[in-house]
Amino acid sequence: MIKKIKQGAFYGSIGLLAFLVMISLLSIMGYILFNGVGHINLEFLTKEPRSMGREGGIFSVIIGTLILTLFSVLIATPIGVAAAIFFTEYSAGKKWVGPIRFFTEILAGIPSIIFGLFGFAFFVIFLGLGWSILSGGLTLAIMILPTLIRATEESLKTVPMSYREGSLSLGATKLQTITRVIIPSCLPGILTGIILGVGRAIGETAAVMLTAGSNLRMPTSLLDSTRTMSVHLYTLASEGISLEKTFATASLLIIIVLIINTAANAITSKYIIKS
Amino acid sequence: MENASTKFEIDKLNLFYGSFQALIDIDMTIYTNKITALIGPSGCGKSTFIRTLNRMNDLILGVKTTGLVKFDEMDIYAVDYDVINLRKKVGMVFQKPNPFPKTIFENIVYGPKVHGEKNRDKLQEIVEKTLKEVALWEEVKDRLHKPALGLSGGQQQRLCIARCLAVEPEVILMDEPTSALDPVATSKIESLLEELVEKYTIVIVTHNMQQAGRVSDYTSFFLSGKVLETDKTEIIFSNPTNKKTEEYITGRFG
């Protein structure tokens, strides 16, 4: 009898706690989408902001976000993929791999405000790039590097040894084996890594604010300062500029995150079924 | 089988995995256009040995070899020896079929493309020729551009043999090529071997005594990293000199 009560209490409490987790998620997303989706319209998406974002749309912010994200992913992807290839294909027997791996792990744990400080001190001031897409993009590229390395490495590890043997036994070189057999068979994993990196770059605020600034005007070069959607959301929320636009911007961010997660999941599950 | 010319000449070959010695003083001759079978219980070193012939053991960390392996009179473990060229001439078929996750066509042209063949017509020709050689053409000619992984196990293995033939090797190493296949697929591969040996030198590792007896011209018996006996297959199977060989062949251990 006591055992029954104990069990009831146990399952009841962990059930309740997990239920709370779902409720938190649903209420946050639900509340913001409910209040914001209605304000996302053609004008919001395609018009430039007026009077600090109180009026008009967020077109230049969307473009700024796109350029900054694209730039950082373009820089980080080849480096991340190559680093992952190094760890799985070239690292065997090299003693100095340990520290390199350790530092890669460390990089993943550094908080974004530190990246912001670093980007500000190094790219903005030391290299004299100023608050710009270049400074912000390079800072973001370093930030998303560990995400890319990890995702690519996970998928490289699933490539069977027999593919490598088959290719080498036909007289292919190691590099040919990597570019023609190994990478093609883990493209979905690399793609997932890129998508997750994009998600991180879009959502990042603190580091971007300190490195790309928060210029509302449409950027015309990589040396222009720009404002991303996350930074815009922060400015609107903290300065209480327009609740309507704030909800709309937050909703747009959530919708983008939803799309990104769905895409990543779809690729992963398709990949798992195939292999 | 008189005066057959030799393809491989192995002299006092030793191989170590770290401190473990996997092959001990191996001496062997492999004759051109013959089938040499390597038999012996699991862990005796026969798979390790066959992988020294195309230097696939290079992939494993901490492997050290001493002694001489001569292929066409050249020491393949010499410092300046071209391993890529060796592997081109000495193809390999693995225990489990390992087609790439590409189409049937792309699997076969992989080797030629890697070695610089770009001509589409030529590649097409190679695909047809090699698939016919392994008697797979009729079965797959309508789906050359479908994934190779959709084939049955036996078909996949024949595809892997065709892929190996496409780089025009002189030798084909086979590491228990039928152990993952059903009896029908196995017998197809065995009869294939009889045709292939007209053009190629074949070395085959097998667990299956009958297979060794049926297909090979020469047989080597491996035990604990040593070659206990090498001879013409009919002699090994009817009148072995070593007592251990006899015990293994008659099924008393292994």
Place this chain on the structure above:
Amino acid sequence: MKAYEKIVEKLIIVCAIISTISVVLITVFIFRSGLPILMNYGVIDFIFGTNWSPTNGNYGILPLIAGTLSVTLGALIIGVPMGIASAIILSEILPGKVARVFKSAIELLAGIPSVVYGFFGLIVLVPAIRTFILPIVQLVVPKATTTGFSIFAGAIILAIMILPTIVSISENSIKAVPREFREASLALGANKMETIVRVIIPAAKSGIIASIILGMGRAIGETMAVILITGNMPKIPGGPLDSVATLTGTIAMEMGYADATHQQALFAVGIILFMIIMLLNAIAQISAHGLRGNN
């Protein structure tokens, strides 16, 4: 061909080293920018000084440390039970399909930008604390007062934000407990609850601890959510309904308008933050390695 491959191989190695170079550069530039003031002002005065008012030249960050620690502690108190319960439910109780849905929901939580959490806290939690929680508290402590911008608000939002970290790492370590442990326990007549509490959780202990430490690191490092909801008052708090400023929030808030010395001070705050995070990461790595040793 050979030479070309050698060059590519070198390039690959360079790419692999970029992470390491980045960590080194980050360390060098943060320290370079912050160390002078730390030396001039005095490390002890800096860390244990209770007055943070940069405009008057006072750079004591104890209030900021207290702010960060109180919000983090609150987040752990709320988040850890939720996280571990979710991990248990995911790995031991829910059937595969439902578990997958639950898991992707938690992954979704990880994907939502922190500024969105901050906005939700600002628009929902802060007013809710002011209008609903405060009257309840006043029944017990009549003098209590709050604007709603508080440790409590920050702790709730951070608790939700660190859930994905705690859940995924705990779940992995629970899943890594060998089947035989479960079977042995069940075969001895223990029921599922006893098996979970007495066998599985203890066996997965080091992984769970690692997950909590990493979650803690995430809470300490989080900026945009807390900046919007904790009130940014650099005072040592007296209770959970007080406003606080955190290390991260202060850097982000003040960097925009800081003069040269003030900027240095903010970098020095960065140094302290950086060292706390490094320490936690090192502990988490050791804890996780212990896990591997045990199994």
